[in-house]
Amino acid sequence: MKSKYALEGLKVVDFSWVFTGPIVTKYLGDHGAEVIKIESATRPDGTRLMTPFKPGAMGLNASGVFANYNSSKYSININLREPRGKEVVKKLVQRADIVLETFGPGVMTKLQLNYDVLKQVKQDIIMLSMTMVGQTGPHSQQPSFGQVLQATNGFVQLLGWPDRTPSLPVAAYTDYIAPWYVLIALMAALDFRRRTGKGQYIDLAMLEASVHLAAPVVMDYTVNGTIQNRMGNRNPGYAPHGVYPGKGEERWIAIAVASDEEWQALCKVMGNPEWTKSPKFDTLLHRTENQDELDKLMGQWTKNHTPEEIMAKLQAAGVAAGVLQNAEDMVDKDPQLKLRQHFVELDHAEMGKHLTERPPFKLSKTPSEPQRPFPSFGEHTEYVCKEILKMGDAEFADLIGTGVLA
Amino acid sequence: MAKQKEKPAMLDRYRVLDLTDDRGAFCGKIMAELGADVVKVERPGGDPSRNIGPFYKDIPDPEKSLSWFAFNQNKRGITLNIETKDGQEIFKRLARKADFVIESFKPGYLDKLGLGYAALSKINPKIILTSITPFGQAGPYSTYNSPDLVTMSMAGYALICGDSDRPPVRFSSDQSYYQSSLQATVGTLIAHYHREMSGEGQHVDVSMQESMIWTLCYAPHDWYLLHQIIHTREGAYWKRLGVTYRLIWPCKDGYVCYRLLMAQPGAEVMNDLIASMNKEGLGLSMKDISWTTLSFTEVPQEQINQWEVEIGKYFLRHTKRELHEEAIRQRNVLQPVNDAKDLYESPQLASRDFWVQIRHPELRASLTYPGPYFRSTETMWQKGKRAPLIGEHNDAIYGKELGLTKEQLAILKRENVI
Numbered sequence: 046m047k048s049k050y051a052l053e054g055l056k057v058v059d060f061s062w063v064f065t066g067p068i069v070t071k072y073l074g075d076h077g078a079e080v081i082k083i084e085s086a087t088r089p090d091g092t093r094l095m096t097p098f099k100p101g102a103m104g105l106n107a108s109g110v111f112a113n114y115n116s117s118k119y120s121i122n123i124n125l126r127e128p129r130g131k132e133v134v135k136k137l138v139q140r141a142d143i144v145l146e147t148f149g150p151g152v153m154t155k156l157q158l159n160y161d162v163l164k165q166v167k168q169d170i171i172m173l174s175m176t177m178v179g180q181t182g183p184h185s186q187q188p189s190f191g192q193v194l195q196a197t198n199g200f201v202q203l204l205g206w207p208d209r210t211p212s213l214p215v216a217a218y219t220d221y222i223a224p225w226y227v228l229i230a231l232m233a234a235l236d237f238r239r240r241t242g243k244g245q246y247i248d249l250a251m252l253e254a255s256v257h258l259a260a261p262v263v264m265d266y267t268v269n270g271t272i273q274n275r276m277g278n279r280n281p282g283y284a285p286h287g288v289y290p291g292k293g294e295e296r297w298i299a300i301a302v303a304s305d306e307e308w309q310a311l312c313k314v315m316g317n318p319e320w321t322k323s324p325k326f327d328t329l330l331h332r333t334e335n336q337d338e339l340d341k342l343m344g345q346w347t348k349n350h351t352p353e354e355i356m357a358k359l360q361a362a363g364v365a366a367g368v369l370q371n372a373e374d375m376v377d378k379d380p381q382l383k384l385r386q387h388f389v390e391l392d393h394a395e396m397g398k399h400l401t402e403r404p405p406f407k408l409s410k411t412p413s414e415p416q417r418p419f420p421s422f423g424e425h426t427e428y429v430c431k432e433i434l435k436m437g438d439a440e441f442a443d444l445i446g447t448g449v450l451a
Numbered sequence: 452m453a454k455q456k457e458k459p460a461m462l463d464r465y466r467v468l469d470l471t472d473d474r475g476a477f478c479g480k481i482m483a484e485l486g487a488d489v490v491k492v493e494r495p496g497g498d499p500s501r502n503i504g505p506f507y508k509d510i511p512d513p514e515k516s517l518s519w520f521a522f523n524q525n526k527r528g529i530t531l532n533i534e535t536k537d538g539q540e541i542f543k544r545l546a547r548k549a550d551f552v553i554e555s556f557k558p559g560y561l562d563k564l565g566l567g568y569a570a571l572s573k574i575n576p577k578i579i580l581t582s583i584t585p586f587g588q589a590g591p592y593s594t595y596n597s598p599d600l601v602t603m604s605m606a607g608y609a610l611i612c613g614d615s616d617r618p619p620v621r622f623s624s625d626q627s628y629y630q631s632s633l634q635a636t637v638g639t640l641i642a643h644y645h646r647e648m649s650g651e652g653q654h655v656d657v658s659m660q661e662s663m664i665w666t667l668c669y670a671p672h673d674w675y676l677l678h679q680i681i682h683t684r685e686g687a688y689w690k691r692l693g694v695t696y697r698l699i700w701p702c703k704d705g706y707v708c709y710r711l712l713m714a715q716p717g718a719e720v721m722n723d724l725i726a727s728m729n730k731e732g733l734g735l736s737m738k739d740i741s742w743t744t745l746s747f748t749e750v751p752q753e754q755i756n757q758w759e760v761e762i763g764k765y766f767l768r769h770t771k772r773e774l775h776e777e778a779i780r781q782r783n784v785l786q787p788v789n790d791a792k793d794l795y796e797s798p799q800l801a802s803r804d805f806w807v808q809i810r811h812p813e814l815r816a817s818l819t820y821p822g823p824y825f826r827s828t829e830t831m832w833q834k835g836k837r838a839p840l841i842g843e844h845n846d847a848i849y850g851k852e853l854g855l856t857k858e859q860l861a862i863l864k865r866e867n868v869i
Contacts, residue, residue: 109672196708216668405661406638
């Protein structure tokens with residue numbers, strides 16, 4: 046069977062909300078899977094209420110971040126507390142491959158929709174629960190959110206200046222680690238099911254996954270007893286290695302030099318000023334020892350040029366340099382991102398034009414593509430019931446009338 | 452949670468040929484912990500990323516790099532010079548039977564050696580080749596020299612990190628390598644799903660820049676929808692909708708992360724925190740505020756600052772552990788700013804048997820590694836063995852598997868092919 050998209054035919058029931066889970070199901074949907082996003086009239090996905098909104102648009106269908114993370118999905122509104130709402134969910138699960146949820150531990154059990162229940166409905170279902178710290182353990186019941194939780198995982202400690210309070214990654218950094226692990230686990234579980242016929246329940250913890258991205262730092266402690274600290278922009282093995290002011294307001298250039306050969310090339314581009322000939326800077330070792338002074342002198346050169354100009358010249362000479370791009374640079378100007386069509390403009394019936402991102406990987410034969418813009422709140426309740434579940438008109442009208450569906 | 456019984460891995464013993472350096476090693480490691488047979492293919496003498504610290508007992512040695520250990524755990528290892536004709540032939544023989552090849556060379560390098568996707572797919576149409584590079588295989592920046600700092604900058608990440616009175620900063624850790632390795636694994640396994648359905652392999656082209664852009668959240672939309680650059684570097688603070696909040700707070704023995712909760716469900720837990728503060732004579736003016744219904748656009752910034760000063764005084768009197776334990780009791784959201792020691796001592800991680808010991812016979816030691824990040828009813832994360840020594844599995848792969856004789860191996864070694 047040849048299909049245009051890699052995941053055609055795959056069916057996903059998606060209880061997830063906010064960032065992590067929706068990013069996962071966007072990836073699946075953009076690769077052709079059918080994703081049914083379950084919301085309820087009393088509990089829309091909170092990201093629908095997150096800034097920035099489309100100017101002039103109001104309500105639940107105007108959030109830029111929501112729009113980005115929810116392309117290619119159907120949205121159905123089900124009241125999960127109603128027994129007949131649960132029945133609709135079970136009908137969806139019966140024909141699904143994957144169930145994803147990101148509630149706190151115990152919520153699916155309270156809703157009587159946990160793995161034990163859903164396994165009875167679909168024996169080989171793959172169900173994944175993603176939580177902050179896992180389904181079990183002394184911290185598992187603490188409410189939290191990514192922006193605060195990222196501090197737990199060791200990343201905040203590693204960002205900023207050693208003589209100052211650590212800095213906060215603006216977006217919750219660990220919210221952008223968990224989705225990839227969830228996707229990896231789901232795709233691997235599908236392979237396991239194909240070979241063995243078995244589904245499974247997976248309890249995936251954001252905290253545990255994140256620690257792997259700091260493994261060398263963590264092992265420096267578990268093995269050597271050394272607690273690593275943030276180093277500003279220093280990086281052993283490089284000098285210079287820093288961010289320097291360019292011409293213009295908030296324009297910066299990053300430069301990283303790993304060898305004496307690269308250093309010579311950098312000096313040439315700078316016009317071989319007298320100070321570069323000092324023995325303080327002639328070897329990587331010496332430059333490492335005199336980095337504060339080196340950074341100052343570098344900055345005096347960079348501030349007279351635009352970062353774009355410096356990047357072009359240094360890269361042509363083989364020296365690593367890059368503009369500190371802002372959103373305007375990336376969305377409107379960056380030729381590399383344009384070529385790879387990282388940002389895609391979509392038109393939504395209510396919100397109008399907005400951006401969604403493509404995954405950072407291109408599959409040469411089955412590239413991803415947003416199948417349609419994000420769903421308005423409850424947009425597909427009727428479609429999902431009548432077209433997908435083949436529900437009769439009378440039953441559908443009754444479920445709407447009694448508030449089970451909306 | 453009780454110790455897990457042995458269960459099978461999620462992935463089969465698929466053969467992965469891993470040609471990456473430190474920029475892509477994490478991808479193969481994830482495949483290995485899911486059960487794949489990952490064979491690291493290093494140049495004779497070993498992958499240069501073996502020289503990246505930290506090192507075991509701080510002794511710089513290609514067989515003692517903790518970074519290497521961490522990202523090559525559970526792999527096997529061979530040495531092969533793919534720039535030689537013999538090396539290329541051997542690689543093609545391996546590729547014929549392999550399921551995946553992962554690489555992080557400069558775009559075009561493998562093509563030049565006759566080992567790019569066009570050549571490999573001729574030998575093995577089902578093969579999946581995954582390439583991890585800073586900007587992708589083609590385009591104006593694809594040839595750029597771009598270590599982590601430069602990629603973080605081009606991805607807009609560095610600009611928004613750090614203090615407003617100093618230059619932007621990156622994480623003191625190569626996050627763009629690890630983020631893109633994760634994304635590469637996702638793309639590889641999606642391609643694998645398609646292959647198992649259709650019989651068709653393909654080339655997976657991963658960009659580190661785009662991987663990091665995925666972590667930006669609001670910024671592209673602030674620009675596209677509002678033509679605003681909202682986030683600048685605010686260090687320990689967070690600015691949104693014209694309000695600035697403190698997020699990182701000094702405490703008695705370090706820092707905690709907390710945000711004043713207002714105008715949102717769950718904000719009533721503020722009252723418990725304030726009750727604790729009141730007991731120590733702090734925050735008396737904060738009593739009897741209805742935090743859930745407070746509209747934060749109506750509270751002046753000076754008022755927020757003043758509350759934050761009071762809360763800050765309380766935090767300074769207590770350790771991060773005390774404050775975290777109190778937050779758990781009060782169902783508040785505060786978290787400690789953990790360093791590696793705090794992580795290692797975390798009761799949460801301990802309760803889930805997170806840390807694992809891996810034996811290193813050559814060091815006569817067992818080292819502690821991060822362990823399973825998922826628990827499953829049917830399958831299991833695979834701890835496996837320590838990372839391979841240089842050329843450790845040359846005999847197993849070249850001798851037993853490819854059937855090269857001792858004499859042939861000796862010649863290849865002399866010619867610096869293996």
